[in-house]
Amino acid sequence: MKKPSRLPWLIFLALLVIGLGSGYYFYSHRQPPHQHRAAIQTAVEDEHPASGAQLEEPSTPQEPAKIDESEAETPEPPETEEPSNNATAQPDPCEVLFSRLQNYFEYLDGTEYFQRLSPDVSAYERLKVILKKLIKHPPVPAEEASDPRILLANLHHFFRTLKAQDLRLASEILTNEPDSMEDTFDMLFSWLMLPAPCADPDSIRPSFQVTYTYAAFFVNTVGGRAYLFRRTPSVRVVVQYYALMVIYEADKRKNNTYGVDLLPLLTPLRNEISRFDDLIFQQQYLTNLDRIEYEYRRLR
Template structure:
């Protein structure tokens, strides 16, 4: 029988060449790390663009607010000097400078409103400026533009249209529809239409001044001798608001002219109500909201917001 130790299989010896290969790889890795550590020291690396410069290259930090630029210093000095010289108390706003197209009068709620001399001068200057316009000169008027229009106004005021019971007969209705043609004629209607179109940027201001001249101030001045009573103006206001002839005339005009005439007609009827002169019984409950809706929807009026403010107040009083 065999000895037990002799029965065990012989053990395999590890080859020396297999052990030397891992040791060689480990030595190469350690050598590579050492070379990298030697040549890539932190003080030899290039700075990244996002890194902040060294403290020696940074400007010294200010202990307070940054000093203003020379121009800003001059601006601050000028402000202090202006503040010392200004008579206004601290926090008070300077007076607003007048700008072109800025209207006046009670309608816009501006105070103080101009007096009769200022109104008369403004109206006279407007009509005088028309005399030099080529389209007015082409009309070959016999008088100055101002005198010509005052004459037309007197004709209209002394020949009012029919306001009540317009539709009782066909003749009255047709007469009302041709009212301006009958009283002032075709050429003057074309003249007025030309002025409304060519001077459209000034018409709102002229309307404000005419309203203030005739009703608000009751002016009497020889430099602009146009006079009209509230009763006379009320007849035309009722004509535009309450008759087929007046409304058909307005709807043949441009939207700006139609809205302005309707607006002043409502103001005049409201004044007649306050004075107890609404003899035709014109009711503003219906035309007021219609006009408000039209003005809200338009972009043709310079003083749109001011007109609406006045109309909103009237709406409250006529509810």
């Protein structure tokens, strides 16, 4: 039996190739001249990559590349620049806190009791004098049991370091400003804990070591605790709370030089604060004390 001839298939394949080639030739010659040049240029670049200067055609007003270049050189609208300007204009947190401190003392200057007790010296100027005295003559928050002289010095520390007028002013502020007491202590604590170069134009802020010394004095000495017990209960527990926060920071910095053990102090203070429902930041105090106690117990 004879095999079927392949000739018809070969003829059909040849006709198909010729038809496709003719169609391509006819279609490519019907394209606009600049499209035809672009198609040829693309094909050449794909086969033989070359620099753009060698293949670049003279630019015409209708050429897409010319339009793209003009758009790229268009200046950015002012609307898109506003967010970056606003971002750089954010106020410095250090300056904001120092401004709050100054505003508070300006408020004190306008009160009747402050004008009566300090008619010639502003509250801020008096603060600078008081802080310099406290920094120069810190208490000794340890060794009271072994040296009676330290115990006596701590009992009379503020009376020996400050003038009677300074102590009277402090007492008047606590008596006349009970509603802002917590905000005031929070502001002072935040300002005291700022890093060294932050918002202290008059160089009056005590160092962290001095702040830690007074915190240890309030919670670790007879003299410090006796002073707090002469204050109202709400003032006493809030001052104790911030003293523990300073000592906790000293522990984190590995700078608890007087070896104050916070763990036995946390639960009694927490129980006291939980009874003062009129404290604005009560829940914040309790949450922080619970967190610190959990951290200390986990490490032991």
